[in-house]
Amino acid sequence: MLNVGKIENGIVLDHIHAGRGMSIYHHLQLNKLECPVAIIKNARSNIMGKKDILKIETDAESINLDVIPFIDPDVTVNIIRNGELVMKKRIQLPKEIRNVIRCNNPRCITTIEQGIQHIFYLADTRSNIYRCRYCDEKYTEQETDW
Amino acid sequence: MRHILTPLDFKTQELDALFDLAADIEANPQKYANACRGKKLATLFYEPSTRTRLSTETAMLNLGGSTMGFSDATSSSVSKGESVADTIRTVSCFADIAAIRHPKEGAAMVATQVSRIPIINCGDGGHQHPTQTLTDMFTIRSLMGRLNHMTIGLCGDLKFGRTVHSLIDAMSRYEGIRFVFISPKELRIPEYIFERLDEHDIQYDEFIKLEDVIGKLDILYMTRVQRERFFNEEDYVRLKDFYVLNKRIMRKAKNNMFVLHPLPRVNEISVEVDNDPRAAYFRQVQYGVYARMALILTLLGIHVNEDGTVTQTPVE
Missing domain, CATH: 3.40.50.1370 (Aspartate/ornithine carbamoyltransferase)
Known part of the structure; x- marks a missing residue:
């Protein structure tokens, strides 16, 4: 049995679909943090069978979590303070995502223009479709995105 | 600003x-x-x-x-x-x-x-291509006397044809507009436009053959298959002459239908149609x-x- 210690203050992202943990890790740019970050892949889950978990020992306000439901709408966000669970929530899909993902359309201006903001808007709330603000192309995740 | x-x-x-x-x-x-x-x-x-x-x-x-x-x-x-x-x-x-x-x-x-x-x-x-759309809309308004309650057929390259996308967006806001999309399968309207039309309950049909539907149209908007939009020359050659509007097909159209085209025209409208009073594409340039x-x-x-x-x- 793998043991990863409890965190005193920080965020636990639970119920991540197995395999999406690394995608969230990269989209949240957790690689740039100095604090302890634990990535647990394929943890046993009664409900999901297998799941990924991310534990981040940092101030909860310091990370913008808006993008999480875009990658995995089922993720539960747990906020831990002084070793206690103080909040458990799911995050609503953001209406706009800035500078997190990039447009895959080779005809889009964002592929050549330097210093540009990469902006996507929520085009369809029923099917969670995001489109590039510049070219309206639907976003589809690719391996190269992270 | x-x-x-x-x-x-x-x-x-x-x-x-x-x-x-x-x-x-x-x-x-x-x-x-x-x-x-x-x-x-x-x-x-x-x-x-x-x-x-x-x-x-x-x-x-x-x-x-x-x-x-x-x-x-x-x-x-x-x-x-x-x-x-x-x-x-x-x-x-x-x-x-x-x-x-x-x-x-x-x-x-x-x-x-x-x-x-x-x-x-x-x-x-x-x-x-909004200025082309303003041109198209002003042409339609000038010719028809209105911008609502009509059937607009769009024919040709509906995938890469930006004039088509802009015109659909703009005309979708008027009451009683019905679109008819006429294209080969490879050049169908992009999915996001279908989504928008569905979201706003706007009526549309799809056809591959122009002859099958021209008689129902008030406006026929022809487009050119543009070489510069293709990454593959083979696909362009195969699709460029898919539609040719000629006198024979025009005989099936209503007498008060108008033909528009953003120009330049290549082969998709035969020159024999130019003198037809319903051919409005050069007046469109002036508008x-x-x-x-x-x-x-x-x-x-x-x-x-x-x-x-x-x-x-x-x-x-």
Whole structure:
């Protein structure tokens, strides 16, 4: 049995679909943090069978979590303070995502223009479709995105 | 600051006002001959276009203004690697209004993010072409006397045809509009446009053969299959002559149907159709100048009084 210690203050992202943990890790740019970050892949889950978990020992306000439901709408966000669970929530899909993902359309201006903001808007709330603000192309995740 | 990136940047009431202005310009061109005296239009054309550039420049010249710019990327600082944003920042210091055409989708939006002058999107890749849409709408309004309650057939390259995408967006806002999409499977309308139409409960049908549906149309909007939109020459050659509108097919159309085309036309409309009174594509070019004149005045906030005097108010 793998043991990863409890965190005193920080965020636990639970119920991540197995395999999406690394995608969230990269989209949240957790690689740039100095604090302890634990990535647990394929943890046993009664409900999901297998799941990924991310534990981040940092101030909860310091990370913008808006993008999480875009990658995995089922993720539960747990906020831990002084070793206690103080909040458990799911995050609503953001209406706009800035500078997190990039447009895959080779005809889009964002592929050549330097210093540009990469902006996507929520085009369809029923099917969670995001489109590039510049070219309206639907976003589809690719391996190269992270 | 007001720009035009898509036809949807103007509410239908604003479009009505713009088309009323265009109609007044058509009726009284002399009244507007000095409306833009001292104003400069920059035409920033990163890819070749004769018609749109000349029409936009003509519009400014007809208003008494002047024009400057470049007509392809090789003759500008772009060839040295300058970004769109930097070009616009620079041009904002020279001109009062700028018209931009660029092969990349969304280029005009980048321009609006940094510009200090109004931007007219004159085509961004296969994405939007709002001034052509204003031309098309003003043509339809002038010919039909209305913009609602009609069946509009769009035929040809509906995948990469930006004029088609813009026209659908704009006409979707009027009551009783029904679209008929006529294209080969490879050049169908993009999925996002179907989503929008479904979301707003707008009626549409799809056909592959023009003959099967031409008799139901009030407007037939023909488009050219554009070589520059294909990555693969083989696909272009296979699809370029998929539709040819000729006298035989026109016999199946209503007597009061009109044929529009953003031009240039290649083979998709036979020259034998040109003398048909329903062929409106060359009149459309003239309407385009009036529509662009009205747009320039609107974006600059210039109002021409009955006596020809001019007042300018800042546009929010």
